[in-house]
Amino acid sequence: MRMLGALSNKLRDAMDKLTGKGNIDKAAIDDLTRDIQRAMLSADVDVALVLELTERIRKRASGELPPGLTRKEHIVKVVYEELTDIMGKAKSIIELKPKKILLCGLYGSGKTSTAAKLARFYQKKGLKPFLICCDTVRPAAYEQLEQLAKKIDVPFYGEKGEKDPSRVLKNALKKAGGDVIIVDSSGRNALDSGLIDEIKDINKILGADERILVIPSDIGQAAKQQATAFHEALGISDVIVTKLDATAKGGGALTACYLTGARVKFIGVGETPEDLQQYDPEKFVSRLIGFADLETLLEKARSVVDEKSAKNIMKGDFTMDDFLMQLESINKMGSMSQILDMAGLGKTVAKKGNVNEQEAKMKKWKFAIQSMTRAERSDPEMINSSRVRRIAAGSGLKESDVRELLANYSKIKKMMKQFSPGKMKRGGFGALFKQFGM
Ligand SMILES: Nc1nc2c(ncn2[C@@H]2O[C@H](COP(=O)(O)OP(=O)(O)O)[C@@H](O)[C@H]2O)c(=O)[nH]1
Ligand SMILES: [Mg+2]
CATH class of the missing domain: 1.10.260.30 (Signal recognition particle, SRP54 subunit, M-domain)
Structure with a gap:
């Protein structure tokens, strides 16, 4: 699957243009930074962040060459490193041990789907998940999670018709077995203080080890405001960015999360319980640019020179x-x-x-x-x-x-x-x- 369609296409084009050039001069570097600017802005990445990014790329690209690299290889490496940097730098750590997870976020952000995806993830790692429905607001929230739980064969608890999520949770915890307890909650806006008090109570009863904010990537830069507000209210431990398969604005959501200091742990890339991936900024950027990793990227930069001269010579x-x-x-x-x-x-x-x-x-x-x-x-x-x-x-x-x-x-x-x-x-x-x- 091609991640983030439009952004990916634009970045690939920019890199192809660069690696296809015989001679890398100032104009070629300007050209590249302009292309990257356009790509990032169209993916709804914050303007100031884009300008900072491309300025760093421009400076490093024309700066001193590390030994053993051609100018072209050096630039490819710089772009890769700088993009990785604003996409979150390092891979998150996922601890495979018994824990309690609370999911929160806006309406329709993908919390319920993500609850099932997480259960499936830990199940595949050999742990025993348990799903709890604490969404007492949305009609059919109970049925939705129940169905997903059945599909992946994970035990589930919920109370149809009960309006108080705290009460549901208390009852659920009496019944819950397994290693990884995953609690789905109602959709709420972080700026609504009544709803925030409610989830604080749920968090207290659960004693969550991980308080995960679920953010849909189609909200773009607005992710920043939500991430900040949820974090202040609840102490968010991780973020899961959903729907990266379905929007051009994912770059905005990912970089916005990073700006707030929130760590993106997983990304959602589809609607089924299988469509969850551990987030790894390096891999993510490699895939955006269209290569398996930095090494294959550098190989490409090398081979273009060889292919060109080989063609002439033949x-x-x-x-x-x-x-x-x-x-x-x-x-x-x-x-x-x-x-x-x-x-x-x-x-x-x-x-x-x-x-x-x-x-x-x-x-x-x-x-x-x-x-x-x-x-x-x-x-x-x-x-x-x-x-x-x-x-x-x-x-x-x-x-x-x-x-x-x-x-x-x-x-x-x-x-x-x-x-x-x-x-x-x-x-x-x-x-x-x-x-x-x-
Ligand atoms: N394409 C895509 N759709 C998703 C993803 N995650 C959730 N959805 C869809 O988004 C809609 C809302 O998801 P849901 O889990 O019910 O959100 P909730 O209201 O936060 O619980 C549903 O139609 C899901 O199938 C994702 O990663 N990719
Ligand atoms: Mg839901």
């Missing part, structure tokens, strides 16, 4: 520009010795002690390529002796350096033509290095 047009791009991405990725480690060549080369030498060589080649004309770059065959002389003079190198570059270029070009794209992806830079005589 067509047989491995130009000096491609060669320069490869050299530059090697530079961007960090020092040679790190790259060599990644390519599995670290030890061999370190023994020979020529890492620095190779790094210096690559720098020289870069200068030489930069001194070539556009025509020379796309068709290096035309570079005759007089052109070699000019390029050497222009880049401050020896003619032999330029010749060595040309010789290596031809060698690599020839080799590339024999490569299948699959091999290119796997062999990557390691294969290139071998051709540099390493």
Whole structure:
């Protein structure tokens, strides 16, 4: 299931646009932050929070590169980390032990469905749940929970027709067995003091270990006000955000909860008792952006470069520009010795002690390529002796350096033509290095 449809689509598009770009410059970063802004605002995330978020992304994206990452990979990582941050940072902890849970929240927020979902969750973990209906207001509240309880085969207590929830609860607790006692309550607004007193009484009788606020994600940023008011009245221990499968405003609800300091423990993603997931901000963001985790996200950022050059090379047009791009991405990725480690060549080369030498060589080649004309770059065959002389003079190198570059270029070009794209992806830079005589 695609979480939060519209937000997910927009974030995926933004990330695809970035990872598809050959060159990441200031304009590309501006473009990305604008796309993320639009996506978050349309998901009803607080404006100030969105601006803070994108400012942090912009700053970190153009900031110093951590060793071993290309600019593109770095940005992908930054976006992932910053989004995870405003979506709640860390995964909640769920204790698998006997406990009493009280559910509260607005009318229609999903309390009764969530009561059954929680019972099912703990049942699957091997605990014995017990469901109690303390909603004495809504017509057929009793039947609704009774039916759900039957469906998942969990014991249930309620009193049809009784108007006082405290009395129902007292009777229920006399009968209740099991490890995890889950109490469903009537819908109430946190700003209604009469109804809040009522649930305070229920909480006192129950002695709840967890007071869970159930918030429907379609209320968006209004979640903030409800979460704050319920927390002041009752001391909310956790939040469950429901209906994330059915709204575009879920980003607003999730970030609003986080702003109030409330921890989102589970999310509701459908109407059946099975549709409850433990909330994990990292996983959630990964799924929003469309990847299993940060690692696969980074792999994607890497593979686009490889695929692009592989395509060019397969067509047989491995130009000096491609060669320069490869050299530059090697530079961007960090020092040679790190790259060599990644390519599995670290030890061999370190023994020979020529890492620095190779790094210096690559720098020289870069200068030489930069001194070539556009025509020379796309068709290096035309570079005759007089052109070699000019390029050497222009880049401050020896003619032999330029010749060595040309010789290596031809060698690599020839080799590339024999490569299948699959091999290119796997062999990557390691294969290139071998051709540099390493
Ligand atoms: N799509 C979807 N619907 C939900 C979810 N949770 C609850 N609902 C639906 O929302 C409506 C109200 O839910 P209910 O549990 O009766 O809310 P309550 O009034 O707070 O007890 C019902 O139609 C539920 O099926 C959810 O996570 N996703
Ligand atoms: Mg209900």
